[in-house]
Amino acid sequence: MNKRLYPFYQIHYLFQNVFVTNLLLLRMKKTCLFLVVLFALILQFCTSTYKAISRKNRKVTYVNNIQPIVMNSCSPCHILPEGKKKAYNTYAAVKASVDSMLIRIRKNPNEKGFMPARSPKLSDSTINIFVQWKKDGLLER
Ligand code: HEC
Numbered sequence: 001m002n003k004r005l006y007p008f009y010q011i012h013y014l015f016q017n018v019f020v021t022n023l024l025l026l027r028m029k030k031t032c033l034f035l036v037v038l039f040a041l042i043l044q045f046c047t048s049t050y051k052a053i054s055r056k057n058r059k060v061t062y063v064n065n066i067q068p069i070v071m072n073s074c075s076p077c078h079i080l081p082e083g084k085k086k087a088y089n090t091y092a093a094v095k096a097s098v099d100s101m102l103i104r105i106r107k108n109p110n111e112k113g114f115m116p117a118r119s120p121k122l123s124d125s126t127i128n129i130f131v132q133w134k135k136d137g138l139l140e141r
Pocket of ligand 1: 077078097101
Protein backbone atom coordinates (compact mmCIF):
# COMPACT_ATOMS: atom_id res chain seq x y z
CA MET A 1 0.00 0.00 0.00
CA ASN A 2 1.37 3.36 -1.02
CA LYS A 3 1.67 5.66 1.96
CA ARG A 4 1.32 8.78 -0.05
CA LEU A 5 -1.79 7.62 -1.87
CA TYR A 6 -3.48 6.59 1.27
CA PRO A 7 -3.91 9.57 3.60
CA PHE A 8 -5.41 7.56 6.38
CA TYR A 9 -2.48 5.27 6.51
CA GLN A 10 -1.45 6.33 10.02
CA ILE A 11 -4.90 5.89 11.44
CA HIS A 12 -5.43 2.63 9.64
CA TYR A 13 -2.13 1.34 10.95
CA LEU A 14 -2.98 2.37 14.48
CA PHE A 15 -6.36 0.64 14.41
CA GLN A 16 -4.91 -2.44 12.89
CA ASN A 17 -2.39 -2.61 15.71
CA VAL A 18 -5.05 -2.22 18.36
CA PHE A 19 -7.10 -4.93 16.73
CA VAL A 20 -4.21 -7.38 16.54
CA THR A 21 -3.19 -6.65 20.13
CA ASN A 22 -6.73 -7.27 21.33
CA LEU A 23 -6.89 -10.50 19.43
CA LEU A 24 -3.64 -11.65 21.02
CA LEU A 25 -4.87 -10.71 24.48
CA LEU A 26 -8.07 -12.65 23.90
CA ARG A 27 -6.06 -15.70 22.84
CA MET A 28 -3.90 -15.38 25.94
CA LYS A 29 -6.96 -15.14 28.12
CA LYS A 30 -8.37 -18.27 26.55
CA THR A 31 -5.09 -20.11 27.03
CA CYS A 32 -4.90 -19.03 30.64
CA LEU A 33 -8.45 -20.14 31.26
CA PHE A 34 -7.71 -23.47 29.65
CA LEU A 35 -4.61 -23.94 31.81
CA VAL A 36 -6.53 -23.09 34.98
CA VAL A 37 -9.26 -25.59 34.13
CA LEU A 38 -6.69 -28.24 33.26
CA PHE A 39 -4.84 -27.64 36.51
CA ALA A 40 -8.08 -27.88 38.49
CA LEU A 41 -8.94 -31.17 36.79
CA ILE A 42 -5.51 -32.64 37.51
CA LEU A 43 -5.73 -31.54 41.14
CA GLN A 44 -9.20 -33.07 41.45
CA PHE A 45 -7.97 -36.33 39.97
CA CYS A 46 -4.96 -36.44 42.30
CA THR A 47 -6.97 -35.81 45.46
CA SER A 48 -9.67 -38.36 44.59
CA THR A 49 -7.05 -40.99 43.77
CA TYR A 50 -5.23 -40.19 46.98
CA LYS A 51 -8.46 -40.52 48.93
CA ALA A 52 -9.27 -43.86 47.28
CA ILE A 53 -5.82 -45.20 48.09
CA SER A 54 -5.83 -44.03 51.70
CA ARG A 55 -9.30 -45.49 52.15
CA LYS A 56 -8.05 -48.81 50.85
CA ASN A 57 -5.10 -48.78 53.22
CA ARG A 58 -7.27 -48.08 56.22
CA LYS A 59 -8.04 -51.29 58.10
CA VAL A 60 -11.41 -52.32 59.46
CA THR A 61 -11.55 -51.71 63.21
CA TYR A 62 -14.05 -52.42 65.95
CA VAL A 63 -14.52 -48.79 66.91
CA ASN A 64 -14.80 -47.42 63.37
CA ASN A 65 -16.73 -50.14 61.60
CA ILE A 66 -17.99 -53.03 63.71
CA GLN A 67 -19.34 -51.32 66.82
CA PRO A 68 -21.76 -49.09 64.86
CA ILE A 69 -23.20 -52.12 63.03
CA VAL A 70 -23.61 -54.16 66.20
CA MET A 71 -25.11 -51.24 68.14
CA ASN A 72 -27.49 -50.65 65.29
CA SER A 73 -28.50 -54.15 64.24
CA CYS A 74 -28.05 -56.33 67.31
CA SER A 75 -29.68 -54.07 69.87
CA PRO A 76 -31.48 -54.21 72.13
CA CYS A 77 -31.29 -57.99 72.47
CA HIS A 78 -27.48 -58.27 72.67
CA ILE A 79 -26.70 -54.90 74.24
CA LEU A 80 -26.71 -54.50 78.02
CA PRO A 81 -28.51 -53.48 80.17
CA GLU A 82 -31.77 -54.25 78.33
CA GLY A 83 -30.30 -57.07 76.29
CA LYS A 84 -30.95 -60.47 77.79
CA LYS A 85 -29.05 -62.44 75.15
CA LYS A 86 -25.29 -62.94 74.90
CA ALA A 87 -23.81 -59.46 75.35
CA TYR A 88 -22.02 -57.84 72.41
CA ASN A 89 -21.55 -54.43 73.95
CA THR A 90 -17.75 -54.59 74.32
CA TYR A 91 -14.79 -55.08 72.03
CA ALA A 92 -13.71 -58.22 73.91
CA ALA A 93 -17.16 -59.80 73.67
CA VAL A 94 -17.57 -59.13 69.95
CA LYS A 95 -14.02 -60.26 69.22
CA ALA A 96 -14.60 -63.53 71.08
CA SER A 97 -17.91 -64.18 69.29
CA VAL A 98 -17.11 -63.02 65.77
CA ASP A 99 -17.21 -66.52 64.29
CA SER A 100 -20.61 -67.43 65.72
CA MET A 101 -21.90 -63.98 64.74
CA LEU A 102 -20.75 -64.54 61.17
CA ILE A 103 -22.44 -67.95 61.02
CA ARG A 104 -25.70 -66.40 62.21
CA ILE A 105 -25.70 -63.30 59.96
CA ARG A 106 -24.86 -65.42 56.91
CA LYS A 107 -27.98 -67.54 57.38
CA ASN A 108 -31.11 -66.69 55.45
CA PRO A 109 -34.12 -65.27 57.33
CA ASN A 110 -36.09 -68.52 56.98
CA GLU A 111 -33.26 -70.63 58.49
CA LYS A 112 -33.12 -71.59 62.16
CA GLY A 113 -30.79 -69.30 64.16
CA PHE A 114 -30.83 -66.45 61.64
CA MET A 115 -29.60 -63.11 63.04
CA PRO A 116 -30.56 -60.33 63.48
CA ALA A 117 -33.72 -61.99 64.75
CA ARG A 118 -36.98 -60.50 63.55
CA SER A 119 -35.14 -58.09 61.23
CA PRO A 120 -34.19 -58.18 57.53
CA LYS A 121 -30.91 -59.84 56.56
CA LEU A 122 -27.84 -57.59 56.67
CA SER A 123 -26.52 -56.53 53.27
CA ASP A 124 -23.62 -58.43 51.72
CA SER A 125 -21.38 -55.39 52.07
CA THR A 126 -22.18 -55.18 55.80
CA ILE A 127 -21.46 -58.90 56.26
CA ASN A 128 -18.21 -58.41 54.36
CA ILE A 129 -17.10 -55.80 56.88
CA PHE A 130 -17.05 -58.57 59.52
CA VAL A 131 -15.08 -60.81 57.15
CA GLN A 132 -12.61 -58.02 56.45
CA TRP A 133 -12.31 -57.26 60.16
CA LYS A 134 -11.11 -60.83 60.73
CA LYS A 135 -8.67 -60.57 57.81
CA ASP A 136 -7.31 -57.29 59.17
CA GLY A 137 -6.63 -58.88 62.56
CA LEU A 138 -9.69 -57.98 64.68
CA LEU A 139 -8.26 -54.57 65.57
CA GLU A 140 -9.94 -52.50 68.25
CA ARG A 141 -9.10 -49.09 66.76
C1 HEC B 1 -34.70 -59.18 68.31
C2 HEC B 1 -33.65 -59.63 69.17
C3 HEC B 1 -32.32 -60.00 68.53
C4 HEC B 1 -31.57 -59.25 67.68
C5 HEC B 1 -31.87 -57.89 67.10
C6 HEC B 1 -30.37 -60.02 67.46
N1 HEC B 1 -30.41 -61.20 68.15
FE1 HEC B 1 -28.97 -62.62 68.20
N2 HEC B 1 -30.10 -63.73 69.50
C7 HEC B 1 -31.38 -63.42 69.88
C8 HEC B 1 -31.91 -64.53 70.65
C9 HEC B 1 -33.34 -64.59 71.23
C10 HEC B 1 -30.91 -65.50 70.72
C11 HEC B 1 -30.98 -66.89 71.42
C12 HEC B 1 -31.63 -67.88 70.51
C13 HEC B 1 -30.70 -68.38 69.45
O1 HEC B 1 -29.58 -68.78 69.77
O2 HEC B 1 -31.10 -68.37 68.28
C14 HEC B 1 -29.78 -64.97 69.98
C15 HEC B 1 -28.59 -65.62 69.83
C16 HEC B 1 -27.54 -65.18 69.06
C17 HEC B 1 -26.28 -65.85 68.88
C18 HEC B 1 -25.89 -67.13 69.57
C19 HEC B 1 -25.34 -66.71 70.94
C20 HEC B 1 -24.78 -67.85 71.74
O3 HEC B 1 -25.21 -67.93 72.87
O4 HEC B 1 -23.91 -68.54 71.22
C21 HEC B 1 -25.51 -65.11 68.05
C22 HEC B 1 -24.12 -65.40 67.58
C23 HEC B 1 -26.29 -63.95 67.69
N3 HEC B 1 -27.51 -64.01 68.32
C24 HEC B 1 -25.84 -62.96 66.86
C25 HEC B 1 -26.56 -61.80 66.59
C26 HEC B 1 -26.04 -60.72 65.81
C27 HEC B 1 -24.65 -60.68 65.18
C28 HEC B 1 -27.00 -59.77 65.76
C29 HEC B 1 -26.94 -58.44 65.05
C30 HEC B 1 -26.53 -58.44 63.71
C31 HEC B 1 -28.13 -60.27 66.50
N4 HEC B 1 -27.82 -61.49 67.00
C32 HEC B 1 -29.33 -59.59 66.66
C33 HEC B 1 -32.05 -62.25 69.63
C34 HEC B 1 -31.60 -61.23 68.81
